[in-house]
Amino acid sequence: MIVVDACDEWSPLREVVVGTAYGAMFPDEDPRMIEATMPREHWANFRAGHPFPSRIVDAAERELQALAEVLETLGCVVHRPQRVPWAGLGGYCAAMPRDCLLVMGNRVLEAPMAWRSRRQELLAYWPLLRQLRPSGARWLPSAVDLALDPHTSGPSHSGPWVIGEGRPAWDAADFLRLGPRTVLGQLSHVTNRSGVAHLRTQLGPGINVHLIQPDDPHAMHIDATLCPLREGLALYNPDRLDPTHLAGSPMDGWELVPAPSPEPRDHPPLYMTSPWVSMNLLVVDNQHVLTETRDEKLQALLGSYGMTPLALPFRNVQAMGGSFHCATLDLRRDRHRAEARNRDHRAISSVDERPA
Template sequence: MVSVPTHLVSADTEWSPLRSVIVGHAADSCFPTAPPHMIKATMPEEHFASFRPKNRFPASLLDRADAEVRQFVQILRDHGVLVYRPKAIDWFAEGGYTAAMPRDGLITVGNTVIEACFAWECRHREIELGFSEILADLEKDPVVRVVRAPKVERPDALYEGIRGFGQKDAVNGEVNGTHTVHSHEWAINNARPAFDAADFLRFGKTIVGQLSNVTNQKGVDYLRSAVPEGYSVELLDVTDEHAMHIDATILPLRQRLLIYNPERVSKRALQKLDLFKDWELHAYPYQPAPRENPPRYMTSGWLLMNVFSLDEKKVVVEAGDVEFAEYIRKLGMEPIPCPFQHVNSIGGSFHCTTVDLVRQGT
């Protein structure tokens, strides 16, 4: 039986008992498009050529991905969670990407929902088109505040001055160029606020995030100005030159228990934040297994860390990630397997496909 929350938005951790959530859908998704230097900074090399305008994902893949999402939704409902779903959008006609990954575009902080300032132009109307009706319903609760992203006047301003932008690209002949990413040189500049919500995770009154190829310092400053009073935003020093979203880099399972990806962040970097001084921090000790079918068009094997917590014990994991499930079981968690490999193919996993609206006791 689904329990109806007192307020429509109230969440400030990733692990407290879940009561309501938005879950996306995969139908009609297309490959996202961005300047070639951005694609090279963030996407697997073998799939560069797929990121061109109005290129649909294979229909059979999307059908299977949507079936996986429906199974995930049923798991949530079986656990008493109220689930909101976005409206259907023809992303081919709109020149957009997907409604499958709402976590990239929305973050809930207390009673506030904040829309991301997307760096990628193809995503600028994603929340407006797919999720505006849900946001309007949430705003009927007088305590709920929705902060919508500012309109972008000059999308290419984010790339001006970036090395290689405006040069001819060797892969597909387009003018927009290549870009070698270094430790302090990302695929965007600081011309305007830019951030993806998936570059941030909530730890009570502290939000932990990263600078990345889609999140700049002005984006961090914007988020700091938008969160409710009493919340802070702190940045983690990551070593991933391809950084784009933090939810396959660190994984808080419950209060004071966190797994991290040792290829992207160090224990020392985590402990620089006062928040983690008394946390149990575990480097995931295994290498993710390779996979060719279905292809990981947009992600690496580290997506296995992109799970979704129902509470401080239960965590939904990809059914094929048996080694990972056994690992977190030994840490006292209860993994709930759900097939999700076709959703993985279009750019994310359980955490990406959700926006948790109410978590009890946060």
């Protein structure tokens, strides 16, 4: 039985899905989408039937297995997707479960993704999803006609995005959870306004979905732009976000810390992301956060805020389009313990601040 109860990005992690790189293929997508979101030097790789280099896939699978083992040592129940032959299905991979599934409270929502190469990704997670009902979790399928192409069907979008509004489209990785009633997200090349309306309907009236708009012409997923570390503290990408953009948002009043600029790199190639994938962190609890081994400046910064970085090799997973946050899907976080710790912290702070 899988237990589902997670509504933020920082409470102690108790149950999680870790992806698999097995059979990873370069997505075959509309050229407009590739040119809008992918690094120019790698555009030619995005064609039908083209697998990622086997050395990168094999190394990424070892990195994901090491991540799963570390999380187990920290007390997490770890689930893995089943292996799917993506080459025969025109698919991508199941290394990034955070992209296609959104957990909010006891709900697990299927994202109606814009990329046609990702519309069968649910096959990898279906054996896990079948275990939800006995625990009382709610599975919410997208209920969207995915045969419609948001690029070509319906009215064009009035903004800078390559998808229109022909059908609702959103990626789960365009949204962050900030508490039991709050989701923060963005419009992007894979999330349109009708998709946000669809998400609001799926979540119900008790949950507020608040949009911000970072300065990112290649926007696709928010988790290399903002990274909540604990309630009231977050890293932000200074190349994409001015903290004043968060005024009036649920993060108004938070302490916002600029992430250090990532070091240039070329091996293995970042086929699908910018070097800012270094910000794609996984907070395990109020102390531990997973980082890539070579991101030493980021580790030092996290340490200065009282966190303990857990450094793991993850560059081959990053080559395929994401890092620790994307490669995991937290199913259960112990928010009640986190809330108790926050109350204790506030009480201690108020005592410390009393005049002598």
